[in-house]
Amino acid sequence: MLQPLVVGLGRSGSGLHLRALARLARRTAAMGDPLVALPAVGCDPRAEALRAAGAPGEITTLTTLEQALAMVEPATTVAHVCTPPRLRHEVIARLAGHGVRRLVVEKPLAASAEELDALIRLREQADLDMVVVAHWTSSRLADRLRRLVRGERLGPLRRITVDQHKPRFLRSLTTEGHPTALDVEIPHSLGLALDLAGPADLRDARCWDLRCEDRTLPRLGGAHVELEHRSGVTTVLRSDLGAPVRQRSVVCEFERSTATAHFPLSEDDDHAQLVVAGECDAGHHVFRDDALTAFFEGAYRDFASGTANAGNFPLACATARLLCAAREHCAVVAPTPAGSR
Incomplete structure (x- = not known):
């Protein structure tokens, strides 16, 4: 099973990603094919996010990325990057430096063309498996x-x-x-x-x-x-x-x-x-x-099988540009x- 690490517990991270991951974990476990390991690990420095994030048993909440990274095994981690676009490159670089290679990134991918180019270079240099949330196209x-x-x-x-x-x-x-x-x-x-x-x-x-x-x-x-x-x-x-x-x-x-x-x-x-x-x-x-749940299932199954490297990244880049x-x-x-x- 793969361990979710949700970075940013605002509306997207807590209200959408965690709920869909919990549904996916329950459904695949009931089918005898568990895919998602709960509780997820989440981090967000905001006190209001700590109160809002997840039901009991679905998430362990921490206030810093360093604390969260100390609790996960990079080889089995899927990082969900739900921070504002201007913070994406810094967060992804820190995750990559810790050995995390599988990432689900919220849209839009970047806030400027320069940030997008830097993220593309980081993905290539660190050999990241990166998919961008696009559940409309996967519906x-x-x-x-x-x-x-x-x-x-x-x-x-x-x-x-x-x-x-x-x-x-x-x-x-x-x-x-x-x-x-x-x-x-x-x-x-x-x-x-x-x-x-x-x-x-x-x-x-x-x-x-x-x-x-x-x-x-x-x-x-x-x-x-x-x-x-x-x-x-x-x-x-x-x-x-x-x-x-x-x-x-x-x-x-x-x-x-x-x-x-x-x-x-x-x-x-x-x-x-x-x-x-x-x-x-x-x-x-x-x-x-x-x-959204179907999108996460497809991404996690591709991550587990090692086939996610191409993913929807080219379409996400064209959208961002x-x-x-x-x-x-x-x-x-x-x-x-x-x-x-």
């Missing part, structure tokens, strides 16, 4: 979209429109892990668009401010990104973090039909929906899609008026 729903794109029954893919909207006032007001709205939801949809339609160039990007009572948070209200794929497909990604309702939908417009994919909105429900309208394959399909280009574009243009999509 059952994404697999159905890929089959529609490749099957050509609906005609060629022409356009992708993604809407990722949710109210995110409290977290934006109380945390500093995401400098702009481009870093919150857009990495999920950007990676999926590249997976479905291939390499792309940035055509436009803009952010707007988040306004709440007497406070304004620059560029955290939402983001709009436009891509031109080399396959001829155009993509529009929209994320409103001041929206009154939640939405996670992907509309794929084909020559002869339209497919609308609805991703689960939160951990409260793990069902996805796919609605196909038009001349071919019309229908409304509802199915379970616990994508486009995000960097979008950040640079937004940094030199005036913010869009609040609520613009």
